[in-house]
Amino acid sequence: xxxxxxxxxxVVLLAGAWALPHVRHVFIEDVxxxxxxxxxxxxxxxGTGAGLAPAPxxxxxxxxxLSADSARTLPTWSALCKxxxxxxVDVGFPTISLPVEAALWSGLTQQQTGIVFRSxxxxxxxLVGVPSHVPGSHVVAENHAYIARxxxxxxxxxxxxKEWAAVWQQHAHDAVASDARLVFVHVLRVDxxxxxxxxxxxxxRQSAGEADAILATLVDAAPDARWFLLxxxxxxxxxxxxGEERDVRQVEHCIFGPGVAPGGGGPVHVVDMARALADSLGxxxxxxxxxxxxxxxxxxxxxxxxxxxxxxxxxxxxxxxVLVLGGVVTGFGVRRWxxxxxxFVLACxxxxxxxxxxxxxxxxxxxxxxxxxxxxxxPALVLAGATAxxxxxxxxxxxxxxxxxxxxxxxxxxAFTVTRAWMPLFGAYEAPVVPRxxxxxxxxxxxxxxxxxxxxxxxxxxxxxxAFGRPSRPEPxxxxxxxx
Numbered sequence: 001x002x003x004x005x006x007x008x009x010x011v012v013l014l015a016g017a018w019a020l021p022h023v024r025h026v027f028i029e030d031v032x033x034x035x036x037x038x039x040x041x042x043x044x045x046x047g048t049g050a051g052l053a054p055a056p057x058x059x060x061x062x063x064x065x066l067s068a069d070s071a072r073t074l075p076t077w078s079a080l081c082k083x084x085x086x087x088x089v090d091v092g093f094p095t096i097s098l099p100v101e102a103a104l105w106s107g108l109t110q111q112q113t114g115i116v117f118r119s120x121x122x123x124x125x126x127l128v129g130v131p132s133h134v135p136g137s138h139v140v141a142e143n144h145a146y147i148a149r150x151x152x153x154x155x156x157x158x159x160x161x162k163e164w165a166a167v168w169q170q171h172a173h174d175a176v177a178s179d180a181r182l183v184f185v186h187v188l189r190v191d192x193x194x195x196x197x198x199x200x201x202x203x204x205r206q207s208a209g210e211a212d213a214i215l216a217t218l219v220d221a222a223p224d225a226r227w228f229l230l231x232x233x234x235x236x237x238x239x240x241x242x243g244e245e246r247d248v249r250q251v252e253h254c255i256f257g258p259g260v261a262p263g264g265g266g267p268v269h270v271v272d273m274a275r276a277l278a279d280s281l282g283x284x285x286x287x288x289x290x291x292x293x294x295x296x297x298x299x300x301x302x303x304x305x306x307x308x309x310x311x312x313x314x315x316x317x318x319x320x321x322v323l324v325l326g327g328v329v330t331g332f333g334v335r336r337w338x339x340x341x342x343x344f345v346l347a348c349x350x351x352x353x354x355x356x357x358x359x360x361x362x363x364x365x366x367x368x369x370x371x372x373x374x375x376x377x378x379p380a381l382v383l384a385g386a387t388a389x390x391x392x393x394x395x396x397x398x399x400x401x402x403x404x405x406x407x408x409x410x411x412x413x414x415a416f417t418v419t420r421a422w423m424p425l426f427g428a429y430e431a432p433v434v435p436r437x438x439x440x441x442x443x444x445x446x447x448x449x450x451x452x453x454x455x456x457x458x459x460x461x462x463x464x465x466x467a468f469g470r471p472s473r474p475e476p477x478x479x480x481x482x483x484x
Contacts, residue, residue, distance in 0.1 A: 061187065066190050143165070
C-alpha cells in the first residue's frame with residue numbers, strides 16, 4: 001500500500017470530508033431562507049355542503065405553536081369551542097408559521113405559493129389574500145411581527161421591543177373592540193415556550209394557560225363578533241416543529257358566534273379555514289385555491305396524511321437510480337460478508353434509536369455542528385476504519401473504497417436529487433424542501449463525510465505501516481536436496 005496512489009486517495013478523501021460539512025451548512029441555509037418553485041398541491045376530497053354566511057365583524061386569534069392536546073385542556077378555549085364548530089385542521093407541510101399562515105389567509109397551500117420556510121424573512125410585497133380585500137383590516141402581533149406584516153393587513157402592529165411587550169395586549173384589546181371588519185391577533189408565547197422547553201414542559205403549559213386568559217379578555221371585548229380560534233402547528237414533546245409528524249401537523253380550530261351552529265369534524269385542510277374566513281367576510285379566494293365550503297369540508301374529511309404532498313415522480317425515480325447505482329458499486333467491492341458497509345447501517349440505526357427519525361421538526365437537523373447526530377454514530381466510525389484497514393491488505397484499495405463509501409455517498413446524492421438540491425447548492429435561490437427527505441439529507445451529508453474520514457485514516461495507517469514498519473525477516477538459506 002506504499003504508493004503515490006494510496007496517498008493521493010487519502011488526501012482526496014480528507015478534502016471531501018472537510019468540504020461536506022460546509023455543503024451541509026449551505027443546504028440548511030437554502031432550506032430555511034429561500035422559497036421553492038410553486039408546485040401542484042395535495043388533492044382534497046370532494047364534498048357537498050354550504051359555506052358560512054357573511055358576518056358584520058370577524059375576529060381571529062392564533063395561538064402560535066398550540067398543540068391540539070394542549071388546546072383541549074384550556075378552560076376558556078374549550079368552553080368557547082362548545083358554542084360553535086370544533087375542527088381538527090391539518091395545516092399541511094411544512095409546519096412553519098409563516099408558510100402556514102400564508103395558506104390560512106390566501107387559500108393556497110405551501111406548495112402552491114412556494115413559501116415553505118423563509119425563516120425571519122418577511123414577504124415583500126406582502127401577501128395578496130383575504131386581509132388585503134378587507135378595508136381597514138388590522139393585525140396585532142405579540143412578537144415576530146414580520147409574520148403579521150407579511151399577510152397583507154391594512155394595519156399591522158408589533159415589534160420585538162420590551163416596550164411593546166408591556167402594551168401589546170391593550171393594543172390587541174382596543175383593536176378587537178373597534179369597528180374594524182377584520183381583526184387578527186397573533187399570540188407567540190406558547191411557541192416560544194415550546195422551542196425553549198418542549199411541549200411536555202411546565203413552561204409550555206403555563207404559557208398555554210396565559211394565552212387562554214388573554215383569549216378570555218379579547219372575546220369579552222367583542223362578544224357579538226364571529227370568532228375564529230386558530231393554531232398554526234403543534235410541538236414535539238422535546239420541542240420543535242416544521243416536519244410532517246401528525247401531532248405537529250394536525251391542530252384544533254374553533255368557530256363560534258353569529259350564524260355558526262354547534263358541530264365539529266375533520267380533519268379539514270387549513271385552506272378550508274381560509275374559505276371559512278373569506279366567506280365570513282364576503283370576499284373571494286384566489287381562483288387556484290382548492291378550498292372547500294365549510295359544510296363540504298366537514299362532509300368529506302381528509303385521510304390521515306392526505307395533506308402531505310407526494311414526492312415528485314421525476315426526482316424520485318432519478319434518486320432511486322442513484323441509490324441502485326451505489327448498491328451495484330458496493331456489490332463490486334464486497335467480496336467477503338464483513339466488507340459490506342455495516343458501519344453505515346449501524347450509524348443510521350443508532351441515529352434513529354437514540355435521537356428518533358430526522359424530520360424538519362428535530363432541531364438536530366439544523367444544528368451547525370451536527371453534534372447531536374454524530375455522537376450517536378461514533379462507534380460505527382471505528383467499525384468503518386477497522387473494516388477498511390483489514391480490507392486494504394486483502395482486496396485492495398479500490399474494492400475497499402467501493403464497499404465502504406459507495407452506498408453512503410450514493411444515499412447522500414440520492415437525497416440531493418429527490419429534494420432538488422443540486423441547483424441551490426451551486427447558487428440558485430431555491431428551497432429544497434420536501435417531506436422526509438430534506439430532513440434526512442442533513443445527517444446523510446455528515447455520514448458521508450465521517451465515513452470518508454474513517455477510510456482515509458485507514459489508508460494512511462496502511463501507508464505508514466508499509467513506510468515505517470520493520471522489513472520482514474528473510475528466509476534462511478536451505479540446502480539443495482539433490483546435493484545434500
